[in-house]
Structure formats: structure tokens, C-alpha cells
Amino acid sequence: MNLNERKLKILQAIVSDFIRSAEPVGSRTLSRKYEMGISPATIRNEMADLEEMGFLTHPYTSAGRVPSTKAYRFYVDDLMERYELAEEEKSRIREKLNATIMELDRTVEHAAKLLSELTNLTSFAMTSSKIDDYLKYVNFIPVDEDTVVLVLVSESGKATHTTLKIRVPYREEHLELLAKVMTYNYKGRKLTDILTMDIIREFESDIAVMSRLAESIMPRFLSTLEGMLDVELYWDGLMNIFKQPEYSDIEKAKSFLETISRKKFTDVLINRENGVIITIGEEHPDENLKEYSLITATYAINGKNIGKLGVIGPTRMQYDHVTSVIEYLTEHLNQAFITGGEDNEEEERPD
Amino acid sequence: MNLNERKLKILQAIVSDFIRSAEPVGSRTLSRKYEMGISPATIRNEMADLEEMGFLTHPYTSAGRVPSTKAYRFYVDDLMERYELAEEEKSRIREKLNATIMELDRTVEHAAKLLSELTNLTSFAMTSSKIDDYLKYVNFIPVDEDTVVLVLVSESGKATHTTLKIRVPYREEHLELLAKVMTYNYKGRKLTDILTMDIIREFESDIAVMSRLAESIMPRFLSTLEGMLDVELYWDGLMNIFKQPEYSDIEKAKSFLETISRKKFTDVLINRENGVIITIGEEHPDENLKEYSLITATYAINGKNIGKLGVIGPTRMQYDHVTSVIEYLTEHLNQAFITGGEDNEEEERPD
DNA sequence: GTTTAGCACTCACCTTCAAAGAGTGCTAAC
DNA sequence: GTTAGCACTCTTTGAAGGTGAGTGCTAAAC
Structure with missing residues (x-):
């Protein structure tokens, strides 16, 4: 037939x-x-x-x-026919993104928010895992006698900070020195490599002067570094699930919210291919996802720092519209990030 | 009668x-x-x-x-009689908190998590508003040609960072100088005061060399500072609401989740008194909260940086248990933060 | 050989009805 | 003041029957 x-x-x-x-x-x-x-x-x-x-x-x-x-x-x-976004939708995306384009961390969150608002689905944005990233900079900022802020920055521009309690009295010069030494030692090294080095031992033998300070800081330096490797997942429009008639049953809604908050879901996202990927219902290998459809797309910052964003919802989803929104969003993100400015559209013109 | x-x-x-x-x-x-x-x-x-x-x-x-x-x-x-926590509950709290006590940011999140796990309710933890806080430190960390990380630290030890795209080419010395000048200028000033200063103007006239750089950075510096003033609210156990029989109606559950995600709810929290405060159902002035009970408590870091944590749930709540858990948690938090170490219990002994 | 009308049949959904069960309020007796 | 008894109220549950949207099949029409 x-x-x-x-x-x-x-x-x-x-x-x-x-x-x-x-x-x-x-x-x-x-x-x-x-x-x-x-x-x-x-x-x-x-x-x-x-x-x-x-x-x-x-x-x-x-x-x-x-x-x-x-x-x-x-x-x-x-x-499916191509869905042409309404000019209103397009300008809304442009405006909202341009408003925060200079602060990278927030831009991605805004993109997720836009996505959920425009599609009425639950959306997310994920920074990529930093497994292939390199450490660039270590700094300690003294706050008071027993508190310092540790700042780490990676090659790809991702930064983390954490506030540390220090058990031993310290002098600012020591902190500064420690930061310099650490930066010198670890700059350009893979984050994952640093984690597996026996750096506590190294330091103890190397620099006796600061050994107690270093001893106090090192474990926390490592756990901060570890945290840096974690992907971050922003959610938006979680309540949108209640708008779908198939989730008016409390058990279904609960199960949806539980499925997406499982750690497993992050793994699924990490392992998806790049580009706009649509996975429908039973196509999911994961048992828990079989009744949902998932659409993800990749965005690049400086052509290098890759993250994903997307939506999840019932298989009965307005695929054409959702796909168009995601495409427009990621294109806009990529472009803005590459040319590096809010007025990139003018700058890009060849003449 | x-x-x-x-x-x-x-x-x-x-x-x-x-x-x-x-x-x-x-x-x-x-x-x-x-x-x-x-x-x-x-x-x-x-x-x-x-x-x-x-x-x-x-x-x-x-x-x-x-x-x-x-x-x-x-x-x-x-x-209500005093509820004596089981030794198991107590040790669970101690262990979980001690594991992260050196990283202040995470400790509070862990406290919220414990709270929801032990009470089966929805919990939250809130950092206090930084309205009374003072700026301590400004730093720029160069990442590449057009990206820098801005780090701000306040007197109370709160840090923020944000990644900035810079439109103009810069030299590292300029960035360093700018950070020094800014730190010098704003150190010890109230965060809110800096926001109302006309700092862009000031800089333009002051330091001609860096004017373009400063011009590019200043607006973002201000918005980062503004973000620093925001309270942060961590939620945990949001799904616990589904465990309560009175929320097996989808509309009720939805309304609960909407109520707590409203901005208004943060305001309610901010305006609550310190200490362990219980507000029951119709006692709430806020119309949306009249069917819930709210228990909050205050925690202090270094006896100064004040935040709140608590639970929200149906008026039918196990008040005695919840109160005991919250009390134990905040006491433990305060103590740990004051004495400043994971083995504070030993250090504290007089002999 | 398609296409369509007709018809019996299925199943969800709604309404109605009755019975069961938990609980109240009142009265009168203890 | 306390309690037994009883009529009454209201929810919950389940059965019964009707309705409507839809199907599958067959036979007739094109």
C-alpha cells in the first residue's frame, strides 16, 4: 500500500x-x-x-x-510547511535579546524565557559541559579576616566564584602570591586534568611559606573547579505544562515535572547532537521520555562555547511554529555573539 | 464560654x-x-x-x-508540645551542612534542601537584600580581545560576576587601572548610593585615556551592581506539594505553584520579621496566601549578613516538627558561620 | 473498481437514582 | 451534666440508561 x-x-x-x-x-x-x-x-x-x-x-x-x-x-x-514568524514575534526576540546581549550569562536565560513564552511550552537552556575547557585565571579577593572570594575564569570565558571561609590567618600578600602561583601553574591546563593532579601534595612540598594557607584553600579550589565543569540548566515556563489538556490529570503533570527534574534528563541533553534536533515520543530510547517530544538546538558563543536550548512538551506539539522560533532564536544568538555587539546588524554590512 | x-x-x-x-x-x-x-x-x-x-x-x-x-x-x-528531633534527623542535618560549610553560597542551598526533605514541604532560602551593603572590590579579568569578566565583592562577603562583551579594543593595563580607580572611588560606598551617582559623567571628565573603555563598561557595571542588590531565592521540594492530598486537584496545585513564583512572594518574605515566625492561613494580609501556612526563620552569617529560610504548605501542617527542624537548622547554620570552621564544636569548648 | 449510503455496533460521557456511610443536632431519659 | 436514640443531612459510590461521536462492514450507486 x-x-x-x-x-x-x-x-x-x-x-x-x-x-x-x-x-x-x-x-x-x-x-x-x-x-x-x-x-x-x-x-x-x-x-x-x-x-x-x-x-x-x-x-x-x-x-x-x-x-x-x-x-x-x-x-x-x-x-510540515515552513512557519514564517510574525514580525511581532521576530521583533520581540530581537529586542529582548539585544537588551542583554552584553552580559552573556543572562542572555541565555532570556532566550529560554522567550522560548517558553512564544511556544507556551516548557523550555530550557543549558551551558555546555566544560570538559574541553582550560583554566585561564585564578584570583582571591580578601573580604575579611577569615573570608575570601575565589574567582576562576576559563579560556572560554566562563567564570565562577565562591566565598570561602579560611581557617588560618592570612596576609593579603600571601593570597596574591598564591593566586599568581596557581595561575602560573594551571593556566592553559584542562580543567579535568587539574582535578586529577595531586595538587595538594605538590604545593605542600613547593612553597613552605604558604603551606597552611594553601592547604586550607586547595580542597575548596578543587570543588569550585569541579562545579565549573557542571553544566547549568535554566528552566522556564514550567507552569506551561498546565496549559496542555493532556496534563490536566495531576498524575501526568507530576510525572512530567519529575521526569524533567531528574539528573538523567541533563545527560540526555548533553548527548544530543548539534543543530536543530527533533525527537518524537517513542523515538526516545529513554523510557521516561516516550510520551514527550523534545526539540533542541545548539548555540555558539565565539564560535566555540557551545550550549543547547530547547523545549519539551506533549508529542502533540506545534512543530512548525516551535521549530521556527528556535531557529530564529539560535541564529540571532549566534550572530550576536560572533560579531560581539548590540548593533551587529549594521556592522555586518559589507559596504 | x-x-x-x-x-x-x-x-x-x-x-x-x-x-x-x-x-x-x-x-x-x-x-x-x-x-x-x-x-x-x-x-x-x-x-x-x-x-x-x-x-x-x-x-x-x-x-x-x-x-x-x-x-x-x-x-x-x-x-503544641516541643518536638524533639530524632537523633537521625539531627545527625543528617549536621553532616550535610558540615560537608559544605566552607562554601557559604552552597550551604544555604543545602539547608533549603534538608528542610524540604525533612518536612516533606516546599522550602526556600533567601539571601537578604543588600540594600545596606557596601562595595569592597571591583576587578576585571581579561578573557580575550572583546571579553572580560567583571567581579564585584561587597563588605558582607557577597560576590557577583558577569561576563562582558567589550565593543572597544582594550589593553590589560587599562583594565587594571580602571579596576583600581573604580575600587578606590567606590570602596566603602553603599551599593544603592553608587547606583544613583552619575558615574558615567564623572569618568568621562576624569580620565580621558580610558574614557571609551569606561564608557563601554559603566552601564554594565551598574546593572551588575543592581543585580547584586537583588535577593536570591532558592527553592527546593517544589514537587512535595503533590504529596498533600488537598493538592491532588490540578487547579489547586497550579495555583500554589503560581502563588509562590510571583514576585510578590519575595516581597512578603523580605518584609517578615526576624526569628522563627509562623503565619497561618487567614492571618496573611495577602489574599493569595490565605490558604497556606508559612514558617520562616532568620540565619546570620558573621552575625551580620542576614537571610531567611522556611517552608510553605497547607495550613494543615505538622507545626511542631517543622518548627523544630527549622530551629535546629538555623541554630546550626548560625553557630557554624560564627565560629568559622567545620570542627567548631571542638574549638568552642572552654577547657 | 471506487465511492458512498445505510446500519448495527462500540465506547466514553453524562445524568439520574438509590444505597451506604459518616456525621450532626435535638430530645428525652439517666 | 451526660448519654442513648433517632431523624436528618450531605458526600460518595456504583449501577442503569440515554446520548453522541465514531467505527466497520455491506451493498448499492457511480
């Missing part, structure tokens, strides 16, 4: 209608709403074929048809 | 029972479960009195009795 034009049209109509209404689509509704020029009975015959081919399912014998994962996949790959 | 001993006993039993079961308490159940030595009929008479006095309500004519806000308040103030 092959997908002739009429079957295609019917499939398309069912997917679109179900995405909008969340209700199983019946033959009569279909022939009324979309001018098919054929009777409900004919549509029923076609539907039966489509079901046999694995594109549609039945929740129960006498309900309308619901698209399967295969149908969504087919829709996304072949049927 | 006065509260004789028997009424007290009945009230106490009703409150305890309802806190445990979330079901309206009937006279027969009461006489069976608690050995009252009186018949259901007598209990009914007393209940009618208690209702007239405002301590109990009826969801409908023939349901059992439910405690009113007034009853909870009375219970908390006069009836």
Missing part, C-alpha cells in the same frame, strides 16, 4: 487538527471542516489504511484517530 | 488528627481513637461550643470538624 495524494492530505489534516484540538479526529468532522470533496465513509476507508500502515491509532474502538509517533515524524520531515 | 480542660483536650485531638489525616474529624472517631472517657454525644456538644467560639468549622452540615486558623494559632501558641 502506498501513500497517494489523498492519504497524504488526510494525514496532514488529522495531524494539524489533533495538534490544535487535542481531541481524536473523526471522519465526519474531517469531511466537514476541511473541504475534502469526499464522504466520511471514504475517509474512513483511507483512515483504516493509514492505521494499518502505522500512522494512526485508536484510543478505543469508536473514537476518532490519533497520530502515532510515525505520523508526527512523517509530518515533521515531509509534510 | 471558656475553654475548660476537656475542650482543650478535644481541640488538641482534632488538630492533631486532622494534621495527620487531612480528613474532617467526627465525634465517633474521636471517642474511639483517643480514650476520652466520654461519649460521642458529649464530644458533639463540646464541638458545637468550640465551633461557636471560632475554633472549628464544618465543610458541610454532616461532615466532621476541621480546625480554623484560630485553632491552629491556639495550637501553635499554647497546645
Whole structure:
């Protein structure tokens, strides 16, 4: 059996209608709403074929048809038309992003926020793991007798700081010296390599003067460094899940929120390929994700620092719109980050 | 009508029972479960009195009795017995907090986590507003040609950093000089005062050499400073709300999550008094909070940097246990922060 | 050989109804 | 003052029946 034009049209109509209404689509509704020029009975015959081919399912014998994962996949790959963002949406993205483009940390959070607002789904943004990053700078900032702030900056521009309690009395010169020595020693080294070095031993033998100070600081330096390796995940629009009719059941909503807050979910994100990736329902290898669709995209800062952002929601998701929003967002992010300014659009013109 | 001993006993039993079961308490159940030595009929008479006095309500004519806000308040103030934490709970708190006590930022997050785990409620921890704080240190850390990290530290030890894109080419010496000049100029000034100063103008006239650099950095310096003034609110155990039977209705759960994510809620927290404060249901001036109870406590770092942590949940809350957990947690936090070490308990001994 | 009308059938959903159960309030007796 | 008894109230549960949207199949029409 092959997908002739009429079957295609019917499939398309069912997917679109179900995405909008969340209700199983019946033959009569279909022939009324979309001018098919054929009777409900004919549509029923076609539907039966489509079901046999694995594109549609039945929740129960006498309900309308619901698209399967295969149908969504087919829709996304072949049927879906490009969704042109409204000028209003575009300008909203531009304005909001440009307002914070100079503070990189926040820009990504704003992108996630925009994404959830424009799609009505739950969105996230993730900084990439810093496994391939190198340490650039170590500094200690004295606060009072027993408190200092440790600042670490990596090659890719990611910074972390943490406030440390110091058990031993210290002198500012010592701190400064320690920072210099540490910077000198670790600059250009892979973060992960530093973690595996036996640096406490090294220091103890090396610099007797500061040994107690160093001893007190080193373990915390390492755990700060470790924290730097963690990916960060911002969520936005978590409450949007309540807008979807399929999650009006408390158990479903709970299960959704639990699934996405699991550590496992971060791993799934990390392991996804770059570019705009759509994974639909049962396509997920992960059991917990099988009833959701996930769309992620990659953004690059300075063409190097890679992170991801995306949305998660029911398989019944407005794929065309969501894809367009994500594409526009990441393109805008990338461009802005590369040319490095808020007025990049003017600067970019060749003449 | 006065509260004789028997009424007290009945009230106490009703409150305890309802806190445990979330079901309206009937006279027969009461006489069976608690050995009252009186018949259901007598209990009914007393209940009618208690209702007239405002301590109990009826969801409908023939349901059992439910405690009113007034009853909870009375219970908390006069009836409630001190809940002695299990040794296991205590040691769990000690261990978890001691593990991170050297990194102040994380300790508070861990405290919130413990709180939600031990009480099964939604918890939060808030750093205090930095309105009364003073700037201590400004530094710029060069990353590459057009990126620097700005680090600000305040007197109270709070640090922030942000990654900045710089539009103009810079030299490291200039950055260093700028940091020195800024530190010199603003050190010891109130954060809020700096925000209201016309610092852009000042710089332009002062230091011509760095004017373009300064011009590029100043607005972002201010917005970073502004961000420093924000309180930070960590949440934990948000999903715990689903464990409460009264929130098995999706609308209720949604409304809870929305209420606590409103900006308004932060304001409520900021304006609460210090110490352990319990606010029950209708005692809240804020309309949205009238069906919840809120327990907050204050913690001090170095006896100075004040933040709050607490829980929010249904008025039917195990007040005695929650209060004990919060007290133990904050005491432990304060002590650890003051004496400034993980082995403070030994150091503190007089002999 | 398609297409369509007709019809029996299925299942979810809604309403109605009745019974069960927990609890109250009142009265009269102890 | 306390309690037993009883009528009454209101929720909850489950069964029964009707409705409506939809299907699958068959036979007739094109």
C-alpha cells in the first residue's frame, strides 16, 4: 500500500487538527471542516489504511484517530510547511535579546524565557559541559579576616566564584602570591586534568611559606573547579505544562515535572547532537521520555562555547511554529555573539 | 464560654488528627481513637461550643470538624508540645551542612534542601537584600580581545560576576587601572548610593585615556551592581506539594505553584520579621496566601549578613516538627558561620 | 473498481437514582 | 451534666440508561 495524494492530505489534516484540538479526529468532522470533496465513509476507508500502515491509532474502538509517533515524524520531515514568524514575534526576540546581549550569562536565560513564552511550552537552556575547557585565571579577593572570594575564569570565558571561609590567618600578600602561583601553574591546563593532579601534595612540598594557607584553600579550589565543569540548566515556563489538556490529570503533570527534574534528563541533553534536533515520543530510547517530544538546538558563543536550548512538551506539539522560533532564536544568538555587539546588524554590512 | 480542660483536650485531638489525616474529624472517631472517657454525644456538644467560639468549622452540615486558623494559632501558641528531633534527623542535618560549610553560597542551598526533605514541604532560602551593603572590590579579568569578566565583592562577603562583551579594543593595563580607580572611588560606598551617582559623567571628565573603555563598561557595571542588590531565592521540594492530598486537584496545585513564583512572594518574605515566625492561613494580609501556612526563620552569617529560610504548605501542617527542624537548622547554620570552621564544636569548648 | 449510503455496533460521557456511610443536632431519659 | 436514640443531612459510590461521536462492514450507486 502506498501513500497517494489523498492519504497524504488526510494525514496532514488529522495531524494539524489533533495538534490544535487535542481531541481524536473523526471522519465526519474531517469531511466537514476541511473541504475534502469526499464522504466520511471514504475517509474512513483511507483512515483504516493509514492505521494499518502505522500512522494512526485508536484510543478505543469508536473514537476518532490519533497520530502515532510515525505520523508526527512523517509530518515533521515531509509534510510540515515552513512557519514564517510574525514580525511581532521576530521583533520581540530581537529586542529582548539585544537588551542583554552584553552580559552573556543572562542572555541565555532570556532566550529560554522567550522560548517558553512564544511556544507556551516548557523550555530550557543549558551551558555546555566544560570538559574541553582550560583554566585561564585564578584570583582571591580578601573580604575579611577569615573570608575570601575565589574567582576562576576559563579560556572560554566562563567564570565562577565562591566565598570561602579560611581557617588560618592570612596576609593579603600571601593570597596574591598564591593566586599568581596557581595561575602560573594551571593556566592553559584542562580543567579535568587539574582535578586529577595531586595538587595538594605538590604545593605542600613547593612553597613552605604558604603551606597552611594553601592547604586550607586547595580542597575548596578543587570543588569550585569541579562545579565549573557542571553544566547549568535554566528552566522556564514550567507552569506551561498546565496549559496542555493532556496534563490536566495531576498524575501526568507530576510525572512530567519529575521526569524533567531528574539528573538523567541533563545527560540526555548533553548527548544530543548539534543543530536543530527533533525527537518524537517513542523515538526516545529513554523510557521516561516516550510520551514527550523534545526539540533542541545548539548555540555558539565565539564560535566555540557551545550550549543547547530547547523545549519539551506533549508529542502533540506545534512543530512548525516551535521549530521556527528556535531557529530564529539560535541564529540571532549566534550572530550576536560572533560579531560581539548590540548593533551587529549594521556592522555586518559589507559596504 | 471558656475553654475548660476537656475542650482543650478535644481541640488538641482534632488538630492533631486532622494534621495527620487531612480528613474532617467526627465525634465517633474521636471517642474511639483517643480514650476520652466520654461519649460521642458529649464530644458533639463540646464541638458545637468550640465551633461557636471560632475554633472549628464544618465543610458541610454532616461532615466532621476541621480546625480554623484560630485553632491552629491556639495550637501553635499554647497546645503544641516541643518536638524533639530524632537523633537521625539531627545527625543528617549536621553532616550535610558540615560537608559544605566552607562554601557559604552552597550551604544555604543545602539547608533549603534538608528542610524540604525533612518536612516533606516546599522550602526556600533567601539571601537578604543588600540594600545596606557596601562595595569592597571591583576587578576585571581579561578573557580575550572583546571579553572580560567583571567581579564585584561587597563588605558582607557577597560576590557577583558577569561576563562582558567589550565593543572597544582594550589593553590589560587599562583594565587594571580602571579596576583600581573604580575600587578606590567606590570602596566603602553603599551599593544603592553608587547606583544613583552619575558615574558615567564623572569618568568621562576624569580620565580621558580610558574614557571609551569606561564608557563601554559603566552601564554594565551598574546593572551588575543592581543585580547584586537583588535577593536570591532558592527553592527546593517544589514537587512535595503533590504529596498533600488537598493538592491532588490540578487547579489547586497550579495555583500554589503560581502563588509562590510571583514576585510578590519575595516581597512578603523580605518584609517578615526576624526569628522563627509562623503565619497561618487567614492571618496573611495577602489574599493569595490565605490558604497556606508559612514558617520562616532568620540565619546570620558573621552575625551580620542576614537571610531567611522556611517552608510553605497547607495550613494543615505538622507545626511542631517543622518548627523544630527549622530551629535546629538555623541554630546550626548560625553557630557554624560564627565560629568559622567545620570542627567548631571542638574549638568552642572552654577547657 | 471506487465511492458512498445505510446500519448495527462500540465506547466514553453524562445524568439520574438509590444505597451506604459518616456525621450532626435535638430530645428525652439517666 | 451526660448519654442513648433517632431523624436528618450531605458526600460518595456504583449501577442503569440515554446520548453522541465514531467505527466497520455491506451493498448499492457511480
